[in-house]
Amino acid sequence: MRRTTSSPQVNAGSMADIAFLLLIFFLVTAAIPKDQGIYRKLAAECPPGVDCTSPIPDRNILKIAVNAKNEIMVDDAIVTIDEVKNLAIAFIDNNGDNSCTFCNGNKIESASDNPSKAVISLQTDRNANYNQFIQVQDELTKAYLELRKTYCETVLKKSIDILSKAELQQVKSAYPFILSEASTK
Numbered sequence: 001m002r003r004t005t006s007s008p009q010v011n012a013g014s015m016a017d018i019a020f021l022l023l024i025f026f027l028v029t030a031a032i033p034k035d036q037g038i039y040r041k042l043a044a045e046c047p048p049g050v051d052c053t054s055p056i057p058d059r060n061i062l063k064i065a066v067n068a069k070n071e072i073m074v075d076d077a078i079v080t081i082d083e084v085k086n087l088a089i090a091f092i093d094n095n096g097d098n099s100c101t102f103c104n105g106n107k108i109e110s111a112s113d114n115p116s117k118a119v120i121s122l123q124t125d126r127n128a129n130y131n132q133f134i135q136v137q138d139e140l141t142k143a144y145l146e147l148r149k150t151y152c153e154t155v156l157k158k159s160i161d162i163l164s165k166a167e168l169q170q171v172k173s174a175y176p177f178i179l180s181e182a183s184t185k
Helices: 015-029 081-092 130-156 165-174
Strands: 061-066 072-074 077-079 119-124 179-181
Touching: 061 081, 061 130, 072 081, 077 081, 081 119, 081 130, 119 130, 130 165
Parallel strands: 061 119, 119 179
Antiparallel strands: 061 072, 072 077
């Protein structure tokens, strides 16, 4: 008699289930990168008690623009990213109207009257690189941080790390971060 031998069959019915479970496992455990941005509290449209309709004199506005070629222009002059912080400090800390008792500026005619009137206008081209925009923002933040640290050391005679809430508010009012992000062209 002839005997037929059949090879054992593998049940493939559960293979789809296993593949589906593996897919779900990798989707759940995969790290999804988060978008990064700038943590900054946005100011109100117009603070109470302030007239926001009056025009700002041109000398109190520092115009910074990032064009489509990622070049940084400060008052229509092309500068490097390394120059932005020092230009911002010179503009903000100018003391053009001699009303600031703690400013160390050079009283330049074309720079701001005092830190509370200094406005930085930042405008970026639609085709500019986002990283370049972030770098300019970082340099402006460094400029304000340096001015505030100097204020703490010279006026308050303290380190910025050990200030009370009232002293911190005093520092912020001495050098308010006034940044206007203009719409892109």
